[in-house]
Amino acid sequence: MALIGVEGTLTDVKDALKERGHQVVDLHSEEDVDQCDCCVISGQDKDVMGMSTISTDASVINADGYNAENVCQMVEKKLGI
Template sequence: MKGKIAVEGSLSNIRESLMKDGFEVADLNNNTMKNVDAIIVTGADNNMMNMSDIQSKAQIINAKGLSAEEVKNELKNRLV
């Protein structure tokens, strides 16, 4: 399943790979967090850009240490 994915700015290699595979990719910010199927971040310990009051039903994927291919596999498993 392809979906809309918000990607943290520093993950340009993952962003490009997802776009090539047909995912709709958006920048991770306050406006996109509520309207995406998944959020890709570099680490879960940084409190999502200090936005603790934002609620989202999106899948959160910590891309720290993962290749673009591993992130895509995680998305395919979670967005069924």
């Protein structure tokens, strides 16, 4: 099962992903990103948790301008679900 990291302010996205059966964790630190297969950020702060220079193999989705359903669809497409 894929692990999806979601920025803390995106409560609606976290809830929607959980309802769809996904395993979701809050992104609080660099270590949280390391374990995720996909990360969802709000896009409000381009330097999320000071992580502007962190590279990750995980897909990163910017949720800015999208509703929770759109974000869920983007996550599932990135993960091939």
